Amino acid sequence: MFQIDNTVISDLLIKKKFVCDLSACKGACCVHGDSGAPLEQSEAAALDTYFEHIKPFMRPEGIVAVEQNGCHYVDDEHDVVTMLIGGAECAYTVFDADGVTWCAVEKAFLAGEVPFRKPISCYLYPVRTKKIGDFEAVNFDEWDICKAALKLGKKNDTPVYQFLQAPLSEKFGREWYEQLDYLAKNYFKDKI
Numbered sequence: 001m002f003q004i005d006n007t008v009i010s011d012l013l014i015k016k017k018f019v020c021d022l023s024a025c026k027g028a029c030c031v032h033g034d035s036g037a038p039l040e041q042s043e044a045a046a047l048d049t050y051f052e053h054i055k056p057f058m059r060p061e062g063i064v065a066v067e068q069n070g071c072h073y074v075d076d077e078h079d080v081v082t083m084l085i086g087g088a089e090c091a092y093t094v095f096d097a098d099g100v101t102w103c104a105v106e107k108a109f110l111a112g113e114v115p116f117r118k119p120i121s122c123y124l125y126p127v128r129t130k131k132i133g134d135f136e137a138v139n140f141d142e143w144d145i146c147k148a149a150l151k152l153g154k155k156n157d158t159p160v161y162q163f164l165q166a167p168l169s170e171k172f173g174r175e176w177y178e179q180l181d182y183l184a185k186n187y188f189k190d191k192i
Contacts, residue, residue: 004179007172008132012140013161014184017153018126020163024148027101029125031089032145036081038121038128039072044080046116047071047105053113054092057104062091082119092118123167127160159184 002009030037039047047054048071055063065085075081083091092104106118117123126149128141140160142150153163161168161180169177 002183004172004176004183006134007136007138007176009138009180010140012142013127013138013164013180014159016140016142016150016160017156017158018146018149018160018163019152019156019158020146021148021152022100024152025145026099027093028145029143030093030101030103030122035075035077035079036072036084036090037119039080039082039119041080043116043119044072046114047082050108050114054104054108057094057107057111057113058092059094059104061085062093062104065091120167120171124164124171127164127168129171 001011051066051071055066058066062085066083069083071091072080072082085091085093089101090103094102094104094107096102103118103122105114105116108114109117121128126141126143126146128139130137130139153160161177161184165177168180
């Protein structure tokens, strides 16, 4: 673990190699899990505000789940998360012809309908963040469904933090990411 500003970062972001392999996992992280995707308060409010703009990109069962239960809910850990379809996949999941999972929010963003790509927790995955007092923990979440991503990351020699440059920069800022990159390439290079 190491610290940049008010973040405490797992060294696994530097040590582990990772590149999503959607052809292997088909986006299983959007389908499996104990609850919906964690949301920041501003994201929950944005889902409420922009639901009608996202709705045309959603599956009928996702629309029904949101219209009956709301865009999000509070899970057993007291986190605000995306609504689920029947306690299973995220209400905002859509599937392409090959069965690969995509995000209706992201599709709406790419079409210019909403101002945010998707929940930052989804964009950052397999990195998870958690507020702890004045600090934010930044951890690597290793899950069986990502075995192919670990294999591809190792083959490409791509550390988790490099694969996630865009979402990490969006969440914490470009300067923060540059500090992380500097530490990885200089301080930690002999320890990896």
